[in-house]
Amino acid sequence: MISYTSYLTVTTPERYEIRDITEEVERVRREARLADGTILVSSMHITSSIFVNDHESGLWSDLQTWLEKLAPAGLDYRHHLTGEDNADAHLKRSILGHQVIVPVTKSRLDLGPWERVHYGEFDGRRPKRILFKAMGLAE
Amino acid sequence: MISYTSYLTVTTPERYEIRDITEEVERVRREARLADGTILVSSMHITSSIFVNDHESGLWSDLQTWLEKLAPAGLDYRHHLTGEDNADAHLKRSILGHQVIVPVTKSRLDLGPWERVHYGEFDGRRPKRILFKAMGLAE
Amino acid sequence: MISYTSYLTVTTPERYEIRDITEEVERVRREARLADGTILVSSMHITSSIFVNDHESGLWSDLQTWLEKLAPAGLDYRHHLTGEDNADAHLKRSILGHQVIVPVTKSRLDLGPWERVHYGEFDGRRPKRILFKAMGLAE
Numbered sequence: 001m002i003s004y005t006s007y008l009t010v011t012t013p014e015r016y017e018i019r020d021i022t023e024e025v026e027r028v029r030r031e032a033r034l035a036d037g038t039i040l041v042s043s044m045h046i047t048s049s050i051f052v053n054d055h056e057s058g059l060w061s062d063l064q065t066w067l068e069k070l071a072p073a074g075l076d077y078r079h080h081l082t083g084e085d086n087a088d089a090h091l092k093r094s095i096l097g098h099q100v101i102v103p104v105t106k107s108r109l110d111l112g113p114w115e116r117v118h119y120g121e122f123d124g125r126r127p128k129r130i131l132f133k134a135m136g137l138a139e
Numbered sequence: 140m141i142s143y144t145s146y147l148t149v150t151t152p153e154r155y156e157i158r159d160i161t162e163e164v165e166r167v168r169r170e171a172r173l174a175d176g177t178i179l180v181s182s183m184h185i186t187s188s189i190f191v192n193d194h195e196s197g198l199w200s201d202l203q204t205w206l207e208k209l210a211p212a213g214l215d216y217r218h219h220l221t222g223e224d225n226a227d228a229h230l231k232r233s234i235l236g237h238q239v240i241v242p243v244t245k246s247r248l249d250l251g252p253w254e255r256v257h258y259g260e261f262d263g264r265r266p267k268r269i270l271f272k273a274m275g276l277a278e
Numbered sequence: 279m280i281s282y283t284s285y286l287t288v289t290t291p292e293r294y295e296i297r298d299i300t301e302e303v304e305r306v307r308r309e310a311r312l313a314d315g316t317i318l319v320s321s322m323h324i325t326s327s328i329f330v331n332d333h334e335s336g337l338w339s340d341l342q343t344w345l346e347k348l349a350p351a352g353l354d355y356r357h358h359l360t361g362e363d364n365a366d367a368h369l370k371r372s373i374l375g376h377q378v379i380v381p382v383t384k385s386r387l388d389l390g391p392w393e394r395v396h397y398g399e400f401d402g403r404r405p406k407r408i409l410f411k412a413m414g415l416a417e
Binding site for chain 3: 140191192197200201236239240242251252254275276
């Protein structure tokens with residue numbers, strides 16, 4: 001059994017951004033030489049998400065509009081008494097989740113036809129880290 | 140360490156459906172002869188969910204009513220400019236999540252008394268695949 | 279490869295509570311002597327959550343207020359026809375999720391600077407169990 005860990009630092013130019021990181025997951029699989037198993041992809045920050053959905057810019061826009069409706073920025077959150085202004089980011093990331101498990105079979109990411117792994121940033125303009133951990137049987 | 144992968148194709152007669160698939164997870168455990176470890180259960184489509192909740196039809200109805208309120212069908216979504224009409228399904232599945240990890244201990248699914256694994260379909264009437272990957276120590 | 283399983287029973291004095299359980303995850307890591315791998319932390323009950331967020335009481339209050347808005351108690355839920363009164367708890371836990379995977383690297387929980395593992399109770403005052411399963415390479 002192998003276990004291989006890698007980190008990626010992302011700094012988005014805007015506060016909110018959705019980005020397809022599937023190629024990074026495939027890079028980690030290759031580096032790990034993982035033939036069969038899983039790759040954990042997990043945001044190490046509490047104001048961003050990792051999720052699986054369609055790579056389609058209209059849908060990304062819908063997701064952002066929808067999250068803003070369910071968890072609006074600028075409300076009178078108690079978290080802001082600490083000096084922070086990002087309580088909405090903590091709530092938005094709770095809806096989409098902060099980690100996914102990507103299955104690997106026969107040395108390939110075992111994803112459905114439209115499944116893509118995404119990073120969702122809700123408090124960007126600063127460096128954020130993503131952890132990848134590949135576990136399973138080596139090539 | 141063993142790693143065993145299985146797929147299940149589901150075609151629901153209706154657009155929306157909630158279905159208990161715990162027996163399928165137990166079938167995969169038996170086939171894998173997994174004594175201790177985990178079974179990843181993951182929807183391979185981006186408009187359906189895998190989640191753990193109570194097997195109770197009233198609750199299933201509540202879940203569907205609630206998801207419709209939080210992520211309504213028929214709004215003017217940008218995703219629909221592509222010709223699709225299922226943006227609500229992408230949002231609904233985001234709330235319930237698209238995968239769960241089922242722990243296995245002493246050759247049994249290690250679930251609490253009311254925990255059941257469910258498939259949630261939000262854009263059915265077409266074949267959808269579910270991936271199961273059992274990893275851990277063999278019997 | 280090792281696989282080590284542990285359970286924790288929690289009985290909260292109130293119906294709703296958020297509690298930091300990161301120290302319990304670290305305890306399981308030590309007991310398992312896990313050097314590299316993952317620890318699954320999963321609620322065995324369908325009215326409570328496991329999630330990762332900031333250890334900050336203002337944010338915990340915001341989370342509870344927000345969940346109450348999205349999934350209110352006291353509505354006319356069909357689940358209540360069974361005699362239960364906790365349908366809102368089933369919905370609230372669906373938003374935050376019921377399990378997380380904690381990565382372990384070099385014999386430490388591999389968490390970001392503000393990542394803490396939390397238990398979210400939405401129908402307390404009774405014993406609830408949390409499952410921990412540590413898998414990977416031993417020290």
